[in-house]
Amino acid sequence: QSVLTQPPSESGTPGQRVTISCSGSSSNIGSRTVNWYQHLPGTAPKLLIYNNNQRPSGVPDRFSGSKSGTSASLAISGLQSEDESDYYCAAWDDSLNGVMFGGGTKLTVL
Amino acid sequence: EVQLVESGGGLVQVGGSLRLSCTTSGFTFSLNAMNWVRQAPGKGLEWVSSVSGSGGSAHYTDSVKGRFTISRDNFNNTLYLQMKSLRAEDTAIYYCAKDRSYDYDAFDMWGQGTMVTVSS
Numbered sequence: 001q002s003v004l005t006q007p008p009s010e011s012g013t014p015g016q017r018v019t020i021s022c023s024g025s026s027s028n029i030g031s032r033t034v035n036w037y038q039h040l041p042g043t044a045p046k047l048l049i050y051n052n053n054q055r056p057s058g059v060p061d062r063f064s065g066s067k068s069g070t071s072a073s074l075a076i077s078g079l080q081s082e083d084e085s086d087y088y089c090a091a092w093d094d095s096l097n098g099v100m101f102g103g104g105t106k107l108t109v110l
Numbered sequence: 111e112v113q114l115v116e117s118g119g120g121l122v123q124v125g126g127s128l129r130l131s132c133t134t135s136g137f138t139f140s141l142n143a144m145n146w147v148r149q150a151p152g153k154g155l156e157w158v159s160s161v162s163g164s165g166g167s168a169h170y171t172d173s174v175k176g177r178f179t180i181s182r183d184n185f186n187n188t189l190y191l192q193m194k195s196l197r198a199e200d201t202a203i204y205y206c207a208k209d210r211s212y213d214y215d216a217f218d219m220w221g222q223g224t225m226v227t228v229s230s
């Protein structure tokens with residue numbers, strides 16, 4: 001069981017807006033920044049959001065991140081078929097003294 | 111262009127050892143923390159270990175403490191993961207990941223991964 005909790009799956013239709021939640025605690029999300037990664041199995045994972053809401057160069061502004069208290073969210077607007085992938089949140093955990101990943105959310109574009 | 115290329119994976123028996131390497135290029139290696147992240151078959155991403163830019167500070171997930179050692183060669187721009195006393199549950203794709211900063215921040219570049227299979 002992951003320290004950071006994500007829904008196992010989410011889905012949406014093209015053009016729709018979807019959000020993926022990530023719930024943690026005071027020792028991780030509550031006191032540290034959250035990063036989000038996109039991963040298509042068999043390929044290299046990709047950094048989507050860092051420092052809660054910052055997008056690396058090249059990441060479309062359809063992707064946005066937010067954090068409130070011990071929870072964080074990734075929002076994807078204008079959903080596209082190529083967004084179908086696995087998404088992971090991650091944060092440093094001060095109690096475990098290491099990086100924690102959420103269990104991952106499989107996004108399906110219907 | 112930043113490149114990370116893992117090597118050293120393979121099939122090993124339970125209790126055996128393996129050393130993974132990650133050869134890098136395209137950035138000033140010593141300025142960035144480096145990490146190993148793994149994905150077991152059918153499972154999610156799991157952080158394994160991190161090392162600071164100088165190599166002076168390292169962290170490990172609990173399940174590999176005392177068995178795995180992360181190290182880096184800042185002259186040859188290479189990251190290593192020495193794995194000993196391997197268990198079946200260590201079977202995974204192991205990814206090398208570059209951090210955005212000198213210490214932990216976010217993993218902004220990843221390699222393609224190398225497969226480690228631990229068989230009994």
